Amino acid sequence: MIEISNAELSVMQVVWQRQPLSANDVIAGLGDDNDWHEKTVKTLLNRLVSKGALGFNKDGRAYLYYPLITEQDYQLQQSRSFVDRLFAGKVAPLVAGFASQNKLKPDDVQQLKQLIADWEQEQNHD
Amino acid sequence: MIEISNAELSVMQVVWQRQPLSANDVIAGLGDDNDWHEKTVKTLLNRLVSKGALGFNKDGRAYLYYPLITEQDYQLQQSRSFVDRLFAGKVAPLVAGFASQNKLKPDDVQQLKQLIADWEQEQNHD
DNA sequence: GCATGTTGATTACATCTGTAATAGTATGTG
DNA sequence: CACATACTATTACAGATGTAATCAACATGC
Numbered sequence A, B: 001m002i003e004i005s006n007a008e009l010s011v012m013q014v015v016w017q018r019q020p021l022s023a024n025d026v027i028a029g030l031g032d033d034n035d036w037h038e039k040t041v042k043t044l045l046n047r048l049v050s051k052g053a054l055g056f057n058k059d060g061r062a063y064l065y066y067p068l069i070t071e072q073d074y075q076l077q078q079s080r081s082f083v084d085r086l087f088a089g090k091v092a093p094l095v096a097g098f099a100s101q102n103k104l105k106p107d108d109v110q111q112l113k114q115l116i117a118d119w120e121q122e123q124n125h126d
Numbered sequence C: 001g002c003a004t005g006t007t008g009a010t011t012a013c014a015t016c017t018g019t020a021a022t023a024g025t026a027t028g029t030g
Numbered sequence D: 001c002a003c004a005t006a007c008t009a010t011t012a013c014a015g016a017t018g019t020a021a022t023c024a025a026c027a028t029g030c
Helices: A006-015 A023-030 A038-050 A071-089 A090-098 A108-122 B006-017 B024-032 B038-050 B071-087 B092-100 B106-124
Strands: A054-059 A062-067 B056-058 B062-067
Touching: A006 A023, A006 A038, A006 A062, A006 B006, A023 A038, A023 A062, A023 A090, A038 A062, A038 A090, A071 A090, A071 B006, A071 B071, A071 B092, A090 B056, A090 B071, A090 B106, A108 B056, A108 B092, A108 B106, B006 B038, B006 B071, B024 B038, B024 B062, B038 B056, B071 B092
Parallel strands: none
Antiparallel strands: A054 A062, B056 B062
16 A cells, blocks of 8 residues: 655645646646745655656656556545544544534535435445 | 644544543553554653643552543544545545445445434524 | 756655663562 | 562654755756
């Protein structure tokens, strides 16, 4: 299981958005969210390559990086591990926390209802 | 914001369950989940005290530890930060991931339905 | 062709983490 | 009282992380 640190994740997210891209593209893509030094970003790219999270092709002098794992897979893996650790694997209590903090927005709820409907559908026809 | 590492979290979870308790109680409480050396657990307790996550009262020679932050607060804080980082603050996509992996269990769904019902109720009467 | 700048590679360094071992201190036992 | 015990406090040490600086290689403008 590839472990991606917090800082590295920010880089991955840029690469997931638009790929492949150069180190400079990544630096630009990070924008104002992070104002890391250029060298810092290069280091993170390097580490991500070492970890097997990114691959690259040479484009003359520069590299063009692309993800080796999808954002979806990463999200799933992390979600499961997070919910396992903090909520004993149950997702409902997490959502309950959001609800209690008024962090649920109408379209969140709409999507949840849809999910549940689909899930129930699924239960029936098999 | 107090940062609790993974290993430290396991200790916190024991203390949240039953408090206050001694270092030995914690060691016993960790049970088979972790088979850390006694010294390791003491180190973790120490760090948690330094971080302000645990307090203690002396009980003769030994300390009795108790949490300075509630599990609820920690869960909320971590959930928000997790969902912000990976899902741009939207909780529904996280649940969708669970659904897609068949990780939703009937009682999860039941609780979610209840949450939504409550939420809608809330929306109406204010 | 040579100085320069650009790009990746290597090295740096403090802090945090996981995982203990050792030191210091108080306490109970004979 | 002296010693073994039982705790906590301090120290250790390697790997991960955040955050860069320096090095090396190569292309480019004079």
